[in-house]
Amino acid sequence: KAGVTQTPRYLIKTRGQQVTLSCSPISGHRSVSWYQQTPGQGLQFLFEYFSETQRNKGNFPGRFSGRQFSNSRSEMNVSTLELGDSALYLCASSEGDRGQRTGELFFGEGSRLTVL
Amino acid sequence: DAKTTQPPSMDCAEGRAANLPCNHSTISGNEYVYWYRQIHSQGPQYIIHGLKNNETNEMASLIITEDRKSSTLILPHATLRDTAVYYCIVPPSPGSARQLTFGSGTQLTVLP
Secondary structure (H helix, E strand, O other): OOOOEEEOOEEEEOOOOOEEEEEEOOOOOOEEEEEEEEOOOEEEEEEEEEOOEEEEEOOOOOOEEEEEOOOOOEEEEEOOOOHHHOEEEEEEEEOOOOOOOOOOOEEOOOEEEEEO | OOOOEOOOEEEEEOOOOEEEEEEOOOOOOOOOEEEEEEOOOOOOEEEEEEOOOOEEOOOOEEEEOOOOOEEEEEEOOOOHHHOEEEEEEOOOOOOOOOOOOOOOOEEEEEEO
16 A cells, blocks of 8 residues: 655745645545644644545634545645745655544654755 | 653663553543554654553554553564564544544664
């Protein structure tokens, strides 16, 4: 089974631009979660999508948004980039059945964004 | 999430057991304990989770005290590849296992 695939792996943007990151979950997984990792704040939850609906959202400004497609692939977008948005953005997939605690998140390798 | 406390760093000799402690004194009755690890520059990797019984899988064992206020992750025969940051996490409710709060974790260094 292929793992979680994130693209692009590395990218450089300048302040004010926007960026779109993509995540393909493990086949059969319907939940996709996004996390931001910075040296100062550590790993922080951004949002979770399940069956094309945002199910949970972390404490991030509205510049951070996402969506999920019918094939469970997900994208996140950051608009009006700031220097502080430089981070490793991680996507995680899971079976996502709300009716039981599935427990296990499978993370991708991340997309490393540098904002200049 | 129930607050967890872990030592910032630990060393372990290669081939020996690595015992990583975690305190979660405010844990409630239906909250699970999860362990993940992150090897440098990679995405976090799930290790194990448990509620109140001890758990074992191919990667590790999880020992939870009877009062559930602390737990220990055991890597029975640590290798150099086990050098990583280990996170102990207690999500607040069933269904929130995908909205994890990662603390600072424990940097485990396995020494040759």
